[in-house]
Structures are given as structure tokens and as C-alpha cells.
Amino acid sequence: MDPTIQPRTTPGRRFVELAEMHAKEAADAAERHDRDGTFPAEVFESMKASGFLGSTVPEEFGGLGMGSVHDLTAGLARLGRGDGSTAIAANMHLAFGLIAGRTLRGAREVGDEETASAMSGYLAILGSGAIGAANATEGGTDLRHPLVEAVRVDDGWSLSGRKIFSTLSPVADLFFVPFRTQSGGGYESGFAIVPRGTSGQTILDNWDALGMRGSGSHDIVYENCVVPEDFVQVTGPWGAETEMSLVIATAGTVGLLGAFLGIAEAARDLVVDMAGRRTKAPSGRLVAERHGIQHQVAEMEVDLETCRAVIERSSRLIDEQVTERSPNEVTLEELHELGGRFQCAKLVANRKAIDVVDRALTISGGAGYLTSSPLSRLYRDVRAGPFMQPLSPNEAYEYIGKVALGRPPDLEG
Amino acid sequence: MDPTIQPRTTPGRRFVELAEMHAKEAADAAERHDRDGTFPAEVFESMKASGFLGSTVPEEFGGLGMGSVHDLTAGLARLGRGDGSTAIAANMHLAFGLIAGRTLRGAREVGDEETASAMSGYLAILGSGAIGAANATEGGTDLRHPLVEAVRVDDGWSLSGRKIFSTLSPVADLFFVPFRTQSGGGYESGFAIVPRGTSGQTILDNWDALGMRGSGSHDIVYENCVVPEDFVQVTGPWGAETEMSLVIATAGTVGLLGAFLGIAEAARDLVVDMAGRRTKAPSGRLVAERHGIQHQVAEMEVDLETCRAVIERSSRLIDEQVTERSPNEVTLEELHELGGRFQCAKLVANRKAIDVVDRALTISGGAGYLTSSPLSRLYRDVRAGPFMQPLSPNEAYEYIGKVALGRPPDLEG
């Protein structure tokens, strides 16, 4: 009986198979990239070659056509079991394809040629092997209020500002860059798709963190970085929630929960294996036979099952509400209700993943605290979970509570 | 977006519809039966009349043929939202039919005529409207070691001993009574199906507890209670785990988790509704607009989503491993693995249901502590969860830990 999250669609099953294969490669490279703070570019090369990175690209553009975020999450859990950094970086790209595919589907339904054409363009690029990444986070503000500024120029738009936590930036070919632009006395929001190497874009090599050290989450500075008109879309008033932002906030990030579950599963396996091999003086009995250890392992199992359960439920709900319905029939209110439930799952899944690794350390009895133990890396990696966008735990309770109480879910500024 | 657990089969959908209808009746009667400690016999009459009580009886015997424990659990959550006592009592009967149906299926597959005939007999009785109940719990021992003793007599077997917590006993027509019997120098285990009113069976009218006061969980005394040979089966050595005992321990009890979820959902609805109506001096603002309340409601939602998630996952796993497979291909080892995961879900679901009601009390701000508030009843009812068989939290960690570590899951005597 395999307790891990199981795929539910045909492309999902293929995706999970590939994920298991790449998880081994990622695991082999993880310690080195963690120590050196380098990006596992070779693993991404392999994932490109196998077609894994094309999983969420529709078949017409050469991908696997996997549209289920449940299955995406299942696969990223396998990959995260090998290496968390690799898994969260992969999600950036895979979610990009999945959401672009969905947007294309919606645009075609209503005959919105312009959007359909733009999305087809991105998907063709992704289908040909390019890697896409969100590049949305900034310091001192939230996702709804980007501070990077865009100014109209002759040949398109010019971007200036700084993005942080730009996961996957070492190998990404396309960057999804939200901005604001002056309009009347106020601001409007929008986003640009910036091809790697566009003049004015500087990817700093400065990612140096407690964990997820192989995720390449550098700062990116934009300084008069000009992108053509076609690659830019203005979406509405600065701070306004859009259907796309709410879809990204759920379907685009649920895969990350899988990555952290994978880290927890890896930690669990390490100590269960250890307890079945190690003995202790004076009795020489197996550690696994001690009641105290059995109790700690049980608590770990309880947390792990909880982590899996909330991810399964949440990703299934997102599929039912978002990926399996027509994009044009989903309302903002429904997306907020879904968002509230997703934030519940995010809080629990991230916390339980942390708790599982913490308890694995306890069970390891000191050995896991050494740098030479993979547990000490997992402990640092898994703590990144609650920082993943959106929302931080500082904001999530307000959002969940307001949605549940039927209040407008606008967070205090 | 309906957050409750949704049925997945056609009979399940019908079952859930009926459950919602009966939940209203149960809710109307709940306060009275709680106060007086009486059994909602009239609700059971109505559930018999609607066919609800036949839901798990195979169609060939006149039932709905619902075989999914996931859907059983979904329906009991609706019923529990009306009244917890009613829901746990209903599970006793519904699980009886579901497990007898599965046993019949397995016996037919391998041509075991004797078992098939016995099960057909029970199912025909249930199909005709009779109510069945497990009557397994005793004081001072565990389920694997019944102390009620059976002795062979001329016209069958004679039972003596005492069962406790005999939920549903006020209206049950058939009682499933595990026993032990001397054999050689030791004991063997078995069970009898005792029809109500058999001479020597005395149902005491002594159920008086903190909560679940309408569940009719009286003591039943057996004193030279003779049942015919056909209604008795000896299953193996005293204390040995059997396939049936492990199936009862999972498929037979997971529905109870639904009942406690339903209680939690009722508590949540009460306070969310209250917060949307009540104002407070000096501002006169709605309670729902206070940040402190929003935070507490959010924590309640997080727990509720967690409760739903672990129940969904667990009941789906039981369906996959038990109700959707041939009974003859399931191994004891698989059932233990499943049992370990189910015990994780049981610990979390019962605890989270308790936490939800506790937090609802907090949000209610004192009003909920009054006897006149339904919350004070829900608080008493929901605490019964962890006592539901098997296992108690005193034992569950040992079981989960041993299974996870690959040790024989025999609990210390």
C-alpha cells in the first residue's frame, strides 16, 4: 500500500513516473548544490530532455497536456523527496504552462483572439523547450501591489525596479513580471513577459539562504528594461484582485505543497530506516523496538497523513473549481472561497511538513543534527514552506476568517 | 461551493439526500433527548420508513446497495450535523449491513456456502427492516479479548457476561456479540448474532453520560442466554486478529468520524451565523468585523478543513483497499497498514472536531456555555469521539508506530 499521493489522470501518471526518475538525479546532486549554493542546471537539462518540463503544456504545443493540479502536486511530491529546491523551481515553470493553457482555453471559448494569440505564443515557446518563471515577489509590499514600474516607450514598455526570491532564475527563459504603471492620478497593474537576456534585466547571483539553497532564488534588477507591446498586458487598477491573480494564488502554487510534503517524506524514510538498523547499549535491541521511538514515529505518521490529506483535498477542490470548469464561468467570489480553503491547506501542510522533519531529528537522536546528515539539510529546506507566496501566515488568518464570515476579503493595507 | 464531504457513487448520493432530510428531524429532537437521556426512536422509525436504514443492504435484499464507506461517512456527517447521538447509533446498523454484504460477496467468490447462507440470512432480516447493532465492548479488556463466555448446550450456545456502551440497544433487533469459549486448555473467540428478546438477554436502561445521551448506549447483561447453532461462529484463538475484526476496525467505524465532523460543522455554523448578526458596544459594529473574531474563525476553519481532509483520505483508502477489492485477496498485513493510516485519521479527526467546538465556544463569548445554547450540548457530545472503538488514544500510537516500523502490531497486554 503506497501512501503517497496518487495521480488520477493518464498524463498525470506519466508525469509521476518521470518525477520519480528525476527525483533520483536530484537527490544525487542535492548535497553538493546545498553546500555550494549552486543551481542544479544539469537536472533541469535532463528534465527538459525527458519531456518532464513539458508536462503541463497542451498537446497541440508538444506537451503532455496534464491539466490537473492534483497530479502536478503528486509529481512534485516525488521530486521533492529527491530535492526540495529542484521541486519548487520546477513548479514555477510547470504552473506557468498550466495556467497559460487554461487561459488559452478560456479565451478561445469566448473568441478573445488577442489573449488566445498571446497565450499560444508563450505556449509555443514553452513547448519548444523554453523554461518560464514567475518573477513577482518584491520587498516591502504584497503581490497585489507591485512596485516595479512600467512606462510606455516608443517600442513597448520600459520596466524599472527590483524583484526578489526569483526562483529558477538561473535557467529561466521567460519571466512573468508584474508591474504598476501610472494612469491618471493613480496606478494600474499589469504584467510583462520578459525574455531572458533582455537589455536592462540583471540577474544577480546573490541567493544565499538558510535552505532551498539550490533554488536559484536570486534578486533580479530591472533598469529601463524594454519589452515589446505584445509581451505586456495591463490588467486593471493597482491592488485589484483579478481572476488570473486568484488562479495563480491557488492552482499556481498548490504544487509547492507537494514539494514540502516530499521533503517530509524523505525525512520520515531516513529515520524509519535508521530505527530498523541501529541498536543501542546496554540491551543491543533495535531502536525500532523501543516504545518511546514507536510513539515518536507514530506522531510523525499522524502528521504526515494529515499533510497528505489536506494537500489531496485542496488540490482536488482546485481541480473541481478551476481546471475542470470553463474559465469563463468561475466567479471571483468562488475563487475567494476556494482561496480560503487553499490557505487552510497551505497553513497545515507547511506546518505539518516542518513538524515531521523536526520529529525525524528528535528520533535521530543527535546524529541528524550533524552537517553530514541529510536531515540537517531537510530541516533547513522545509522551513521555506510558509514563506511561499501567497499568503504568509501573517496574512492568511485574516483572509480565511473574512471569507468564512462573508466579509470582503481585502487584507488591511 | 459546498465544503462538506461529497458522495461519489449513485446510491451514495441518494443516501446523502436522505441523511439531510433525517438530519432535520434529528435536530428537532436532539435537545429533548439530551435533557431526558431518551433515545430518538421516532427518528429511527422515520429512517426505516424512508429506506435510509437499508442503504448498505445489497439491492437483492431490498436495500440501496451502497458499498462505499466514503459515502457512508459523507451521509453520517450530514446526520451528525443534526444530532450526533443519532448518527453514531445509525452507524452501528449501517456498518453491520455493509460488512455482512462484503462478507457475503467474498463467500460467494470462493464457494463458501455456509458463510454465504448465514450472511444472506442476516441481510434478509436487515432488508426487511430490522436493525442490527454491534455489541462488542466490555469493561477491563479490549476488543480482541472478549470476556463474555459461551458454552455449548444442547440447542446451541449459552452466553453469559456483560457488554457496555451498547449503542442503539433501545431499538436494535439483532446484536452482534463477540465471546470467548473454553477449548482445550485455552480459549477460542467467536461471535453470536442474538435476536432482541432472547431469553437471558437483559438490556439495562442505565445509559447516563456526559454526552451522546440520546445514543441509548446501555449495558446489556447476558445470563445463560441461549442462541441457536446457526447464529454462532467460532473464529479462532482468543486474541487472534481476524480479517473480519480488522475490517470492522476500519470500514465498520470510519463512519463515526463523519458523525463527529457533523457535530463540529454544526458548531461552526452556529457561531458564524451569530457573528454575522450580533453587535457589540461601544462601536455597535458587527462581531464578524472584529479582527480577533476573524482570527478565531480562521483557526476554526483550518481545523475543520483538516478534519474533513483526513476523513476523506481515510475513507477513500478504505474503499480502495477493502470495499472495492475482492475480500479474498486482502491480506492481514495490508489491513494492518490500512489500520495504521485509519488510526492516524481517527486521532486527528476526533481531536479537530473537539477543537472546532471548543473554539466555537470561545467565539460565542460565554453565551455558548449556557445550558440553553446548543453549543453546550455539542461540546459534551463531541468529546465522545476518542472513546469510539478501536483504538483509544492510549493504544493508537503504539499500533501506528509498530506498523510504520514494520514490527508486529501486537499491543502490549
Add this chain to the structure above:
Amino acid sequence: MDPTIQPRTTPGRRFVELAEMHAKEAADAAERHDRDGTFPAEVFESMKASGFLGSTVPEEFGGLGMGSVHDLTAGLARLGRGDGSTAIAANMHLAFGLIAGRTLRGAREVGDEETASAMSGYLAILGSGAIGAANATEGGTDLRHPLVEAVRVDDGWSLSGRKIFSTLSPVADLFFVPFRTQSGGGYESGFAIVPRGTSGQTILDNWDALGMRGSGSHDIVYENCVVPEDFVQVTGPWGAETEMSLVIATAGTVGLLGAFLGIAEAARDLVVDMAGRRTKAPSGRLVAERHGIQHQVAEMEVDLETCRAVIERSSRLIDEQVTERSPNEVTLEELHELGGRFQCAKLVANRKAIDVVDRALTISGGAGYLTSSPLSRLYRDVRAGPFMQPLSPNEAYEYIGKVALGRPPDLEG
């Protein structure tokens, strides 16, 4: 080694001795008063006779002169071990004396004759055996914003409105009744000391709650209830925090934490005793020898020690900041800092007391859930803790956070 909270002063030691004596009487009466919802007036008669109720009255007025809230809390823990209702009711009176004594001391220091005279008056009454009670809580508002209204009349002030949760009301002789009164375009706050039986005061006999059923926490209706000028003090703008309100909020209520600790200690003792006597089939071993039980008992001990520790620290800090210093040198800011720390202790102590009783139920294995078990009463009683004034958990986090962050600790209206 006695793990309970130990008194630190000479009158405290006497107080604790008496508390232990009265705890036995209270324990004997507890089940009856819980069942019938009656007040243990006979226990209060005995506590009056022994001098226990005079413990916090200064010696010059015939009391024991105990000024330490740490020792008050230690004694109420003993009393609560016998009966929680009795202990919380006793605190109402004992805190009254302690705070009046402190106020008198402060007034004498600065030569405030009027206040000194009023306080001497109340203390003389208390010293002669009268019982005082706070009567502050109202529905739909908080303590800082009383809605009971006072109007000046010829012979004093006339009060109208309704107070709830009036613990100790069946035997109290003096009631401390906060009110508001119109002044200019707005309101001012104040309080009246209302002697029992004043015309216009109606003590309803309507206390009927989940637990603390012997606390006599009836509603009291005031309808043109006239009290003489001398018994009334107007303290400042409606909603303004005063030194006295902040002292009541800490020194006046910390004793309640002791009462709930006592309930938890009683639950712990019941199950530890049970585990050392009961055996279980098939092995016949003592329940106390099971690893699963040992683990649960250990978790209970951890919670109990935590409960004791936060109460000890908090009551010692209150003594250092409030009862051992000159009332005239304490600033509002210091009282808020102290209040923040006290609220931390209140959250933890109440929750841990609840957790201890909950776990005792788990350890009891079903027997504790029966009405006949004292545990089922303790489970209902202990849940009252978080409702005790001030603050509710709905508000406490806001207060603690604001104080810690150096923001004005005004709660949102």
C-alpha cells in the same frame, strides 16, 4: 515533594491550611450542587466561621491581612481541587477585600481622606463577616463600557440595567456595580457599592450552565435601584482605563487561575489513582504499567507543570508590581505591561487546565465519560476558564501584541 503552589507569607500559609480544610467540605458537596444547580451556601457559612473569608481583610479590620495574590492563588488552587464553583465564587469576595485594602493604603499615603474613609467603610463591613462580590459583566459590551446606567437622584444615584454572570450572588452582601452616566454630550464611568436587598435590585435565580453550576452566577436586574451618594464613585470618561480597572484585571482575577489549576490537579489525581489500582485483561497487569498510559500521564504532567509555572510566575510578578509597591508609584504603562504578561499566563493556564482534564478523560478510557464519574463534572467545570473576565481569548492576543509592540493597547471597538 509537594508539587502544588506553596504560599510565601505567614498569612498565606494560614490561608492555605484553611483552604485545604474547606476543600474537603466543598468536595463533599460538589456533586449535589452540580446536579441541582444550587449554591454551596453551607460551605460559605463554614468559611465565614473559620475566618477564611476574612483572609484578605487587613488585620485592623479583623482579617488575616494577606496581601499576596500569589498566596491567594495558592489557596484557591487547593479549594478548586475540592470544587471549582466554590473557588471562583470565593475569589470574587477575597479579591474585593484585597483590592480595597490596597486602595486604602494608597489613599492614606497621599492623604486622600475621602477614598480612605469609603474603603475603611467597606473593609469594616467585610471584616464583620459580610461577603462582597464584583457584579461587572454585561452582555453585548466589554468591561470598560458598562451599559447599566446611573442617574443622579435626590438621595443618591439610581441604577438601571442588567448584569450577567453574577457569581456568588446567592450569598453576597455587597455588590460592586460599574455603570455609566450621562455627562455633557457623552458618558462617564463609575461604580456603586450596592447592599444586598436594596430596593430595585432583583437577583434572578436563573444560572443554568454547562459547568460551574454551583457558582450562583445569576443575572441581576437593576431597575431604579437607588444607592446613597457615599456608595458611589464616578471615575472618569466612559471607556477610559483607570488604575483600579487595571489592578482588578490582574490582581483581582489571577486567583481564578488557581481555581482552574485545582480542577486539573483533581482530575490528574483521579486517573493516577485509578491507573494504580485497575488491571486489564488478558494480562491482568496494572494499567499503570502500560507504556501507552505512561506516555499519556507524562503529557498530562507536562501540561500540569506548565500550568503551575505560568501561574506562579504571573502571580509573583503581580505581587512585585502591584501588591508590594506603593499604589501611588505604579503607572498605567507598567500596569499594561503587567497586564500583557498576565494575559499570556491566563491563556496558557486556562488552556493547560482544560488539556489536563481532557487527557484525564482519555486515560480513564470511557469510564470518565459517565455522569457518575467526577471527571465528567470536572470536564464541564474547567471549560469556564477562558470565559473569566478579562479578557476573552478573542481579545487577549490583540492586547498582548499591542503591548509587546509598544502600541497603545486600546482594543478595536
Add this chain to the structure above:
Amino acid sequence: MDPTIQPRTTPGRRFVELAEMHAKEAADAAERHDRDGTFPAEVFESMKASGFLGSTVPEEFGGLGMGSVHDLTAGLARLGRGDGSTAIAANMHLAFGLIAGRTLRGAREVGDEETASAMSGYLAILGSGAIGAANATEGGTDLRHPLVEAVRVDDGWSLSGRKIFSTLSPVADLFFVPFRTQSGGGYESGFAIVPRGTSGQTILDNWDALGMRGSGSHDIVYENCVVPEDFVQVTGPWGAETEMSLVIATAGTVGLLGAFLGIAEAARDLVVDMAGRRTKAPSGRLVAERHGIQHQVAEMEVDLETCRAVIERSSRLIDEQVTERSPNEVTLEELHELGGRFQCAKLVANRKAIDVVDRALTISGGAGYLTSSPLSRLYRDVRAGPFMQPLSPNEAYEYIGKVALGRPPDLEG
């Protein structure tokens, strides 16, 4: 109002003053030693020069004569606020002196010249500025069953084996080394005091861990390491608990709880300060004014107060039972009761310290996850707490439960 733990004795006050001074030095050096994995030898030089390291040495041997573990813990909390590694290393030495002083006192009381002479010898060495360290932990066994073996040789005893986690080893002058030695058909336990540089002692330079990287917790290999007869004591059967082992297990390690509290306090201060300075778009309001942040800060305060409270209570109980009584009147049973309560405090204090730092990370909003933030170091350091000897959480519940239930507290082998 200073919320930190306050000293209660005169030498304790001096000790805390010095601790605050050295905390600044330790803080300045912490980042560097963490990065390089080097030992803060210069801080220890300064602590030697100021007399800080002599605090627990009796005055007759030139020390401060501080005998209170409560005050020791108070001072180590200050030091830990500067640097955790420095604080846990200092405890090794300070506890050595405190326990030797107590042992001397006990020996003198009963006229045990031999012990008195040995202890006077060690204390004279410590009084002259030497640093002592426990060197007790080994892999694959517990403290009661050392595997390092001692063999009698002509000029004393010869030690062979390996110790791990030898905190303070880079600068220690004397090592307290428990061993076992063959005797009859079995083993006896004992300890040697090994002067640094004794032939056969090799201090490896191999400490490389997740955190506490400046604690110098290297492995030490003993290979035919001969120590003179005078420096060796055989204490009884291998595995037997002794008065000294139980005193070390409480009085010798409670100071470590202070070190972890200090880490938590440092994390709290960092984020409270940050929240009072940082603003966020779009409103530009201070982070400290957000309700979500206030709530998280409140939860952090609750945990911090709990951490302080359990440490205060536990260290006070140890003083009452151990350091303030005659060593000759304390029984093993009393020490076990005390040990049970200390283990409760250890579980809570270590966990709450971890929780505080974890929440500080949450409040920091991603910035704290960067290597450049001190929070990321505190997060790694604070996790060492539960590994500190004795007991691990894997064993503590068994011990606490057995003591509480009156069973012999022998842990399963």
C-alpha cells in the same frame, strides 16, 4: 518592567551583571564563529579574566560562591541572548564547579576525607582559572551505560573509547570522563578527571553541525590514556543510578535551558524591533500596526512567557531540593521526583524556545530566512535544545510517566 529571569542571591546578581557584559562580546563574535565553525576562545579568555568563569567556585577557592542554579540559569539566559554556543559551553564548566562544591560540602558534613580532598583538589584547580568540562556522551548508548573502558594499570587507570559532543573541548583543562570497567563477570561504572594533554587523549577537530557551531563539541578519542589513581573514582554497578548522576541530570543541566531561552529572547527582540521600523506598501503603515503581526507577536510572547515560567519554576525547585539542602539528606526517590518535574520543564522550555524562533521567522516575512539575517542562525542554534543530555524526548515521557505513576523509573533497555 524587565521580563527576564532575575537573580535571587548576591553572587547571582554579580554573575548576571558579568553575563550581560560578556553577552555583548559573544554577540559580536557569533556570526564569524558560526560561519567558520570556530570556538570563541577570546570570549572565554575575557570571561576568565573578569572572574565570570569562577562564579560557581566556592569563595575559599577564589570564586564567587554562587550556589543557586536559578541564578546560574538567569545568567546563562543573558549570555545565550548574545550567543547560544558560548552559553552552553560555559554551562559545562560552571556546572562542574557548582556540583563539585556541593559534593565537597556533603563530604565535609559526614567527614568523608577522601572525597573532600579530591573535590578540594579540583576546585583549587578551577579556582586558579582552569576550565572544566563534562565529557560524557557516547554514540549508541545512554549516560548510565558508558562504553569507554578503564583498565587498572600500574600507575593508575588506562582509558580507551570515544566520546562525542564534547562541548568546550577546545579550551577545557579538565575533562570529566565516565567509564565502565570489568569487575567479576560484569561491569562497574566510574569516572576519571582527565587533564588536557594527557597522553592518549586526542581531541578531534571535527565538530560540524547544523547549529551551535561555535560550541567546540568535537569527538574525543581515548586510547590507552592513563590517569593517576587519585583522579579516578569507581561509583558502583554499571547502569546504576547514583546521587551524583541524578544531581548532574538536574542541577548540572538546567542552566542549558537558560541558554535556549536567551536565543529565543534574541529572536523576539529582532522582530519586535523590525516591526517597529519597517513599513509596507501600499499604505506605508508600520508593520507593527497590522493586526496579523500583532497576533503573531502575541503568540510569540505567550510562548516566551511560558518558556520563562517553566525554567523559573524548575530551577527554583532544584535549588530547594538540591542546592539549599544538605547533600546527605536528599534521597534517590526525591531526586527522581525532581527529575520528573525537570524533564517536564526541559520538554516545554526547549520546544517553546524553538517555537519562538520559528514564529520570529514567520513575522520577519522571508528576510529572516537569508543567511545574512541573525535569525537564520538562531533558528539553527535553538534546535539543539532537545538533544541536550539527559533525556532526549524519545525517553523523557517514559521517565516522567513512570515517576508520576510511582513505578521504578528505569527506562527500557
